[in-house]
Amino acid sequence: MKKLKIVVLAKQVPDTRNVGKDAMKADGTVNRGALPAIFNPEDMNALEQALQLKDKYPDTEITILTMGPGRAADIIREGLYRGVDNGILLTDRKFAGSDTLATSYALSLAIKKIEPNLIIAGRQAIDGDTAQVGPQVAEKLNIPQITYAESISYQNNNIIVKRRLDNGIETVQSPLPVLITVGSSATICRARNAKLLMKFKHACTQSELQEKSNDYIIQQRPYLKISEWGVDDVDADDKLLGLSGSPTKVKKIENVVFTAKESKIINDNEAEINELIIELIENHTIG
Amino acid sequence: MNNISVFCEIENGIVADVSLELLTKAYHLSEKLNCKLEAIAIGNKLNSIPKQVFPYGVHKLFLVEDRRLEFYQTLPFTHIVAGIFKESKPQIALMGASNVGRDLGPRVSSKLNSGLTADCTELEIGDFYDKKNDKQYNNLLYQIRPAFGGNIIATIINPEHRPQMATVREGVMKKEIINKNNIGEVVNLDSNKYLNNTDFVIEILERHVEERSINIKNSQVIVSGGYGVGSKENFKYLYELASVLGGEVGASRAAVDAGFADHARQVGQTGVTVRPKLYIACGISGQIQHTAGMDQSAMIISINIDKDAPINEIADIVITGDVSSVVPKIIAAYKKNTK
Ligand SMILES: Cc1cc2nc3c(=O)[nH]c(=O)nc-3n(C[C@H](O)[C@H](O)[C@H](O)COP(=O)(O)OP(=O)(O)OC[C@H]3O[C@@H](n4cnc5c(N)ncnc54)[C@H](O)[C@@H]3O)c2cc1C
Numbered sequence: 001m002k003k004l005k006i007v008v009l010a011k012q013v014p015d016t017r018n019v020g021k022d023a024m025k026a027d028g029t030v031n032r033g034a035l036p037a038i039f040n041p042e043d044m045n046a047l048e049q050a051l052q053l054k055d056k057y058p059d060t061e062i063t064i065l066t067m068g069p070g071r072a073a074d075i076i077r078e079g080l081y082r083g084v085d086n087g088i089l090l091t092d093r094k095f096a097g098s099d100t101l102a103t104s105y106a107l108s109l110a111i112k113k114i115e116p117n118l119i120i121a122g123r124q125a126i127d128g129d130t131a132q133v134g135p136q137v138a139e140k141l142n143i144p145q146i147t148y149a150e151s152i153s154y155q156n157n158n159i160i161v162k163r164r165l166d167n168g169i170e171t172v173q174s175p176l177p178v179l180i181t182v183g184s185s186a187t188i189c190r191a192r193n194a195k196l197l198m199k200f201k202h203a204c205t206q207s208e209l210q211e212k213s214n215d216y217i218i219q220q221r222p223y224l225k226i227s228e229w230g231v232d233d234v235d236a237d238d239k240l241l242g243l244s245g246s247p248t249k250v251k252k253i254e255n256v257v258f259t260a261k262e263s264k265i266i267n268d269n270e271a272e273i274n275e276l277i278i279e280l281i282e283n284h285t286i287g
Numbered sequence: 288m289n290n291i292s293v294f295c296e297i298e299n300g301i302v303a304d305v306s307l308e309l310l311t312k313a314y315h316l317s318e319k320l321n322c323k324l325e326a327i328a329i330g331n332k333l334n335s336i337p338k339q340v341f342p343y344g345v346h347k348l349f350l351v352e353d354r355r356l357e358f359y360q361t362l363p364f365t366h367i368v369a370g371i372f373k374e375s376k377p378q379i380a381l382m383g384a385s386n387v388g389r390d391l392g393p394r395v396s397s398k399l400n401s402g403l404t405a406d407c408t409e410l411e412i413g414d415f416y417d418k419k420n421d422k423q424y425n426n427l428l429y430q431i432r433p434a435f436g437g438n439i440i441a442t443i444i445n446p447e448h449r450p451q452m453a454t455v456r457e458g459v460m461k462k463e464i465i466n467k468n469n470i471g472e473v474v475n476l477d478s479n480k481y482l483n484n485t486d487f488v489i490e491i492l493e494r495h496v497e498e499r500s501i502n503i504k505n506s507q508v509i510v511s512g513g514y515g516v517g518s519k520e521n522f523k524y525l526y527e528l529a530s531v532l533g534g535e536v537g538a539s540r541a542a543v544d545a546g547f548a549d550h551a552r553q554v555g556q557t558g559v560t561v562r563p564k565l566y567i568a569c570g571i572s573g574q575i576q577h578t579a580g581m582d583q584s585a586m587i588i589s590i591n592i593d594k595d596a597p598i599n600e601i602a603d604i605v606i607t608g609d610v611s612s613v614v615p616k617i618i619a620a621y622k623k624n625t626k
Pocket of ligand 1: 016017126129436513514515516517538539540541542553555556557558559569570571572573574576580591592596608609610611
């Protein structure tokens with residue numbers, strides 16, 4: 001069978017799931033800066049699918065690709081700790097402000113340069129919940145896509161995917177290359193591997209290196225260097241990036257304000273509950 | 288005039304509710320914009336589609352019938368829909384935020400290089416003045432959606448690119464017959480005009496669809512359970528209450544994740560949006576992702592041991608207590624008073 005060369009797409013996102021009290025401002029809105037940055041959960045599911053294919057076919061090569069600011073190098077380290085072969089941080093100020101389409105354009109250029117035959121991404125990122133980047137990248141690459149995957153296998157040079165329908169399950173088969181997006185119903189990702197953690201603890205990008213003084217470690221162990229690609233490395237057209245490359249614009253942002261309304265309090269006893277039910281029947285809410 | 292186009296999802300010859308809801312919304316938008324409403328249906332055996340969609344005010348229906356297209360497949364559907372958009376040049380194109388719409392929408396938008404906004408909760412028509420370029424845009428589609436895990440509400444626009452595309456989840460818009468006698472124009476299109484053989488590289492090996500038996504969206508009373516219900520067994524109190532009140536059982540994601548209830552019952556941002564006459568939240572804390580799907584309910588009762596649970600802030604009535612103690616008392620009181 002053909003050797004699998006996989007790119008896993010992963011994003012660093014603010015943890016919007018557990019907005020604790022400390023992340024709330026006095027006016028009841030969320031202080032986005034106060035949210036911790038995490039590995040997007042469904043991208044973790046995607047990573048696990050790639051790692052399982054590598055478990056089964058050890059000659060598989062996995063590259064984790066992330067687009068974001070410098071600190072998103074964390075995503076690549078998390079990948080290395082779990083068994084990916086290498087990582088690329090796509091980072092440039094010119095990417096800032098990109099909507100899903102401009103992001104997909106940038107990612108698709110980086111993918112073309114890596115030349116994988118399988119691309120696996122999470123279904124969606126928790127900060128936007130759009131589920132658009134996977135399909136938009138597949139279209140830019142002009143390859144088929146399989147979304148909402150639950151499990152992926154590889155047989156006779158074909159990728160076989162079990163995927164979720166709105167009200168059922170479907171099994172499909174595709175030749176390579178193909179792009180797959182993985183949902184949260186897939187297996188959760190393995191923990192970091194202790195040996196790999198030791199090995200890649202000092203992995204860093206050129207920019208991070210400038211802030212540190214452990215140059216010598218990288219010189220001795222080139223595998224610790226995480227590649228950083230900018231606009232010029234992927235030959236991107238500036239006009240198709242950032243705000244100018246984004247058909248969608250944000251016109252307005254409103255913070256959700258949690259307002260209290262007067263509610264009637266009832267205690268857990270028969271008399272009070274009985275009275276409430278009579279009232280609800282009389283005003284035709286029930287009955 | 289550039290029209291509004293709605294992609295209709297079809298399963299077993301029946302147009303999905305979400306598509307009919309979007310037709311209703313799109314019809315109202317088309318009145319505002321003074322343009323026509325178009326619908327696209329792709330599949331096998333589409334003879335009953337016209338009579339299903341015309342009552343929703345459809346002016347022109349594009350039918351693409353092909354036995355290879357009985358089930359949704361990304362590439363052929365993308366090429367047909369994008370092809371029709373290129374010819375008919377709609378100003379707005381809507382589809383359901385279902386697994387189909389969320390597979391098809393981004394693919395088509397990427398092909399046409401047009402903007403797409405996923406999971407809109409409101410669609411409106413409005414103007415926009417671009418200060419930077421001193422340019423005025425009239426009658427744009429405001430695509431309004433929660434973002435950032437529901438903590439902000441964003442209004443998105445596509446000033447320059449057409450069509451302005453948006454997806455909307457099932458249950459968010461209301462389905463309403465506009466005119467049961469309306470008859471529009473049917474345009475039959477030949478699929479081969481849009482397709483080539485490589486569009487069928489992905490083969491469906493097996494397909495397993497469950498009948499959609501649970502549909503909580505249209506229920507007037509919803510008794511919804513959260514993680515605080517404690518177990519699948521305890522959910523039986525909720526089923527009993529729902530059945531005496533003639534309602535349905537809903538659930539929070541935490542309850543679904545814990546296996547207390549089916550995903551089809553999940554209410555909220557990643558479940559269904561409901562607006563019943565009465566919503567009884569049992570052991571639900573009321574995180575924004577949940578309340579986004581139920582805060583339009585006419586009346587909300589919260590049953591929670593924690594008197595400070597966030598759900599209580601949007602509840603009309605708060606019963607402080609344990610679900611397994613309160614719910615049987617409600618059932619008993621209801622039975623007693625309706626005899
Ligand atoms: C992107 C995203 C999408 C999401 N989409 C959804 C969605 O669609 N729907 C959804 O519901 N959630 C969704 N969530 C999850 C949501 O954030 C919450 O985690 C979830 O709603 C919590 O469920 P819960 O209220 O049942 O559980 P908990 O938050 O654990 O609350 C349990 C409540 O039960 C009370 N309780 C405990 N024991 C008892 C008892 N014996 N009697 C009475 N009360 C009791 C507690 O006081 C507490 O208030 C989403 C999250 C994310 C990040």
